[in-house]
Amino acid sequence: xxxxxxxxxxxxxxxxxxxxxxxxxxxxxxxxxxxxxxxxxxxxxxxxxxxxxxxxxxxxxxxxxxxxxxxxxxxxxxxxxxxxxxxxxxxxxxxxxxxxxxxxxxxxxxxxxxxxxxxxxxxxxxxxxxxxxxxxxxxxxxxxxxxxxxxxxxxxxxxxxxxxxxxxxxxxxxxxxxxxxxxxxxxxxxxxxxxxxxxxxxxxxxxxxxxxxxxxxxxxxxxxxxxxxxxxxxxxxxxxxxxxxxxxxxxxxxxxxxxxxxxxxxxxxxxxxxxxxxxxxxxxxxxxxxxxxxxxxxxxxxxxxxxxxxxxxxxxxxxxxxxxxxxxxxxxxxxxxxxxxxxxxxxxxxxxxxxxxxxxxxxxxxxxxxxxxxxxxxxxxxxxxxxxxxxxxxxxxxxxxxxxxxxxxxxxxxxxxxxxxxxxxxxxxx
RNA sequence: GGUGAGGUGGCCGAGAGGCUGAAGGCGCUCCCCUGCUAAGGGAGUAUAGAGUUUAUAGCUCUAUCGAGGGUUCGAAUCCCUCCCUCACCGCCA
Numbered sequence: 001x002x003x004x005x006x007x008x009x010x011x012x013x014x015x016x017x018x019x020x021x022x023x024x025x026x027x028x029x030x031x032x033x034x035x036x037x038x039x040x041x042x043x044x045x046x047x048x049x050x051x052x053x054x055x056x057x058x059x060x061x062x063x064x065x066x067x068x069x070x071x072x073x074x075x076x077x078x079x080x081x082x083x084x085x086x087x088x089x090x091x092x093x094x095x096x097x098x099x100x101x102x103x104x105x106x107x108x109x110x111x112x113x114x115x116x117x118x119x120x121x122x123x124x125x126x127x128x129x130x131x132x133x134x135x136x137x138x139x140x141x142x143x144x145x146x147x148x149x150x151x152x153x154x155x156x157x158x159x160x161x162x163x164x165x166x167x168x169x170x171x172x173x174x175x176x177x178x179x180x181x182x183x184x185x186x187x188x189x190x191x192x193x194x195x196x197x198x199x200x201x202x203x204x205x206x207x208x209x210x211x212x213x214x215x216x217x218x219x220x221x222x223x224x225x226x227x228x229x230x231x232x233x234x235x236x237x238x239x240x241x242x243x244x245x246x247x248x249x250x251x252x253x254x255x256x257x258x259x260x261x262x263x264x265x266x267x268x269x270x271x272x273x274x275x276x277x278x279x280x281x282x283x284x285x286x287x288x289x290x291x292x293x294x295x296x297x298x299x300x301x302x303x304x305x306x307x308x309x310x311x312x313x314x315x316x317x318x319x320x321x322x323x324x325x326x327x328x329x330x331x332x333x334x335x336x337x338x339x340x341x342x343x344x345x346x347x348x349x350x351x352x353x354x355x356x357x358x359x360x361x362x363x364x365x366x367x368x369x370x371x372x373x374x375x376x377x378x379x380x381x382x383x384x385x386x387x388x389x390x391x392x393x394x395x396x397x398x399x400x401x402x403x404x405x406x407x408x409x410x411x412x413x414x415x416x417x418x419x420x421x422x423x424x425x426x427x428x429x430x
Numbered sequence: 431g432g433u434g435a436g437g438u439g440g441c442c443g444a445g446a447g448g449c450u451g452a453a454g455g456c457g458c459u460c461c462c463c464u465g466c467u468a469a470g471g472g473a474g475u476a477u478a479g480a481g482u483u484u485a486u487a488g489c490u491c492u493a494u495c496g497a498g499g500g501u502u503c504g505a506a507u508c509c510c511u512c513c514c515u516c517a518c519c520g521c522c523a
Binding site for chain 2: 004037038041042044045046048049051052054055056057058059060062063068071072073074075076078079249370372377378379380381382
């Protein structure tokens with residue numbers, strides 16, 4: 001959510017900035033609503049003020065033993081006016097709120113302009129794609145060839161499309177990856193390990209920006225009655241982790257707060273029928289190790305570089321070739337101010353595929369969440385900045401390992417960094 | 431799931447229709463006093479929003495005592511619904 005100021009005096013400038021990321025701000029509607037809001041709010045508050053004062057007088061009159069009946073009637077009429085004004089104000093504010101909650105973040109100045117991923121800018125490329133003396137297979141072929149490996153058939157039977165069952169050494173490799181990532185981030189990068197709910201309430205989802213606009217991307221767990229608060233499965237642990245500080249004011253000395261968690265993530269993938277239907281790339285359920293940083297505003301851009309570097313470390317230690325891409329305005333997520341994607345090399349696809357997305361959200365989420373910090377000697381609290389990134393998507397990392405470390409005989413070499421987590425095993429064999 | 435008790439400011443805790451944005455205490459900040467320390471005295475100490483404004487300064491106003499609705503001229507206080515916490519019982523990984 002942007003500062004309300006952006007929709008008042010500087011609205012034209014805001015519209016220009018939003019146009020950079022392909023969002024059209026309806027300035028006419030906003031201006032009209034804003035004018036109504038101002039008028040109604042001023043009127044409502046002054047009516048309120050008057051009624052409060054008059055009601056107190058009634059109390060005093062009664063205290064003096066006077067007859068307050070005529071006064072009561074008068075103030076009662078005032079109350080009716082107030083109710084009308086209040087209702088109108090509420091309507092206008094709800095309309096404004098709905099629009100404002102649907103406006104994406106403003107891109108940072110150094111974000112390249114562009115409509116889609118075509119205009120993303122490659123920043124660095126690390127590692128060499130492996131050269132094979134044979135035709136490399138994709139992870140599905142590799143995983144299914146193993147006696148106990150990837151089993152999409154069983155998953156389809158017990159649940160449906162876009163789910164997987166992993167078995168044996170592949171399941172263990174998957175577990176090893178999460179262990180390795182968590183250890184790296186907690187022991188070397190200074191994150192606090194956490195375990196969090198994968199079902200969250202809607203206040204949390206609004207806080208990080210998934211709601212109200214992107215509800216169809218989520219799986220919902222509805223309450224059995226209308227009054228029950230509905231909840232949803234998290235699409236990323238960013239939601240629970242970032243919401244740690246919702247409605248909190250933290251002392252500046254406590255920042256930065258660096259959190260990591262391993263969790264299952266759930267995405268309905270509405271609208272991606274037919275995309276990446278084969279394999280583990282796009283699943284309804286997948287595991288991810290998430291990195292979240294809550295920082296002082298002036299530190300957030302540096303923190304983005306740092307956090308991205310932490311995710312890169314995972315790829316480097318696993319010996320996976322990747323590139324780092326700066327997303328253009330049109331390809332960024334709703335809440336992001338600046339985003340780097342890390343893309344890992346997938347031999348079978350002969351291309352780099354997203355395995356991590358690291359974003360600085362600025363104060364966008366913090367404003368929705370009322371997540372603030374208090375500086376020493378300053379009375380008024382200030383919005384903090386929030387960042388998050390995958391460190392990494394575990395399923396996709398598994399894909400990358402199977403494909404990049406595959407051998408002609410169908411076995412897969414275990415990267416050295418993972419061997420301690422695999423009882424020393426050097427390779428997975430058929 | 432059942433029964434009971436509760437949800438008030440950073441914390442503890444009063445208040446039971448008007449004079450309560452909220453007593454008192456603790457904590458914290460500043461000042462005074464005290465040759466260190468301890469003790470003592472004084473002042474201050476929520477958040478959000480609106481208007482005014484060059485201003486994130488001041489001033490004025492509004493809202494907030496778990497959430498939402500209702501009664502009333504007026505609700506922290508009364509009524510309803512929901513959420514949450516605690517205790518005991520049942521069930522359970």
